[in-house]
Amino acid sequence: MEHITLLLAIVIVTALVFDFTNGFHDTANAMATTISTGAMKPKAAVAMSAVLNLVGAFLSVEVAKTISSGLVQEDGIQPEVIFAALVGAILWNLLTWLVGLPSSSSHALMGGLIGATIASIGVSGVNGGVVVTKVLIPALAAPLVAGIAAFLAARLTYKLGRNVGEKSSEKGYRAGQIASAGLVSLAHGTNDAQKTMGIITLALVAGGALAPGSNPPVWVIVSAGLAIALGTYLGGWRIIRTMGKGLTDLQPQQGFAAQTSAAAVILASSNLGFSLSTTHSCSGAVMGAGLGRKGGVVRWSTATRMFMAWGLTLPAAGLVAAGAEFVARQGDWGIAVVAVFLIGSCAAIWFVSRRQVVDHNNVNEPEEPAAEEPAGVVTTAMAAVTPPPAGAASEEPAVAAVPAQTGPVPESARQAKATV
Template identity: 80%
Template sequence: MESFSLILAIVVVTALAFDFTNGFHDTANAMATTISTGALKPKVAVAMSAVLNLVGAFLSIEVANTISKGLVDESGIQPEVIFAALVGAILWNLLTWLVGLPSSSSHALMGGLIGATIASAGLGAVHGDVLVTKVLIPAVAAPLVAGIAAMIATRLTYALGRNADDNTTSKGYRAGQIASAGLVSLAHGTNDAQKTMGIITLALVAGGSIAPDSDPPTWVILSAGVAIALGTYLGGWRIIRTMGKGLTDLQPQQGFAAQTSAATVILASSHLGFSLSTTHSVSGSVMGAGLGRKHGVVRWSTATRMFVAWGLTLPAAALVGALAEFVTSFGAWGTGLVAVFLVASSAAIWVVSRREVVDHTNVNDTEEPAGVVTTAIAAVTPPPVGHPAEDLAASVPAGQETPANSSSPSAVA
């Protein structure tokens, strides 16, 4: 019984760690445009987003229930499987953060879950049709819907506002951006904090400590909300820079149109029953706003890197999740090995990130990010030297290259 509750504790801690990475990964969604147009100071922006995420976490448990009661068969799930899934999702989140690319935390989580489930229970335990309808189609639809809406809105706001005086304009759009960014933060808290609640609940159900089909316990809601708020406050400055400055140059009008489009799409999708990823919606709306301004440009090289990351998210997280599940299936020492590997590679990614620090002081500096990305990838690829889990460390980067080489179907998705 003792080892049984130990694995549950490990799962809960790992889930909260994922929630934390989700927070700082997705700060960009709410605040990148607000920061890059100067509507809010960087620190103020992330603080506001953190508070609204925390509030949002307490507002609803609908999304948590979708995760804990739908995507995979609960009967085939062990706590170890969820742990392995989270390892895949966390590592993918950290890696994309290191290279400064926005990618969907929910796709990473679903990918990890799918990979770990396949490794543990075979292909049959994953609902393939749910995968297509809930993951692949939304990933294509979200940026298109948000992008087109933002593009038309940008055109319109420039046309209607061309005679307005500068002072009123700058004050007005500043307020508008803050309001729409606040809505996105709130919606993010209700959506994404709940994903962690759903995962922890799934683990508790799988471990037998609460009944199937239960709602998340209060302590789960509380800790998930705090973890995502802390992550948000820390701020994923690398991703904020890409989203706010890397994809296109945003003026306040565009920032407002983009953020309004993103907020509308996120709310409309979650309430009309066709859930779209926040990250994909915001990225799409930023690009749409870039295209909507006369002489506006979208840096397609950055956008292409981002699309590739989107395509790789699910398979890469699935592969790491599957490998982690394979190792944990050897028993307690396997689980320990994966835990050590997770901590060590997270630390390694953090150390690499310190070579080129991006924080609230230089988040709006534009520079060619290609060099950063290449060096970051080059620095990550070799496994940590002299590490106890060297076999596994070596196999993970190799594994992440496999989908890269055969990526045509997934990259399209």
């Protein structure tokens, strides 16, 4: 652990924070349907998911050797570029959590890397073709694949099981849901905790603390596993509510169909060489299963907001990361400014979230009706961000997409203005 500079230490801590947000952002993927159908109590569900995430982090020895799968040039990548990318990804994760929308943590990280790389060495550092094949196509394909599978499965299980007695059905589907949700959690821990290990290892190599090509040290594996498990346990209740109750209404049969489809898609995609985002697959599966019941409906307004968030993930995280990189490379004070900006924004988002707390007590209650005066908020936001600093500009579209949310923009915009 020698030669760990202050910058390197900051990058490592930031990577663990990202890992943490990744955990609580993605609890919903595994557990939303299990919680909303009542198969497990909310607290027990997230606890189980956290344990399985932790186990998953230790399970596989094949640590991600690249963090961006060829998206950007990683040779000679500077620690501060990784730092800037993480800042963009963390802020996007927190912002989408605040408005309760599921969005892919991997895409946020990829967006952050793209933005930071462009700001660092220019557009030539980004592999445009890979952006389409690894990000855009999978984002379209995942919900379709998982949705169609879940739709057919839900149809079938209603048809075949129409004569099943109440008691056996309740018991059976509960067990089925728990098993498939466990599988999703395990897969998530393996994939996503590894990603953080990859980032930290890459940063250690870049900073000269590790020889190139070495495996991550044990403390990296342990801390990455713990961070994601802790995040999972705290539970992104807002996102769980959206996925479990907001998108559609699920019965145990549908929850089981959705969860099985999600698990099948995730495992198939990661083993057949066409990786699909866990979040996109799970959301698609939930919607497919929602339509699979006679008279089932998908709330398309919520779904549309979610799709918009997916579309914005890459540019938004990228813009924040680019701004962060631009400031961070000015030297030590730049990095300090970005770090303060990150902490300040996280604190601001957390304070805003306390206005309307969503936790394990009210996770299964329907969403509050939309807040008032969306137009006024956007106008205030516009006023607050002129002239727009790089960091704040990207936060704007999120609000445009979700006019119902008040609060975050003026505060974080002011933050950005004060620090950038």
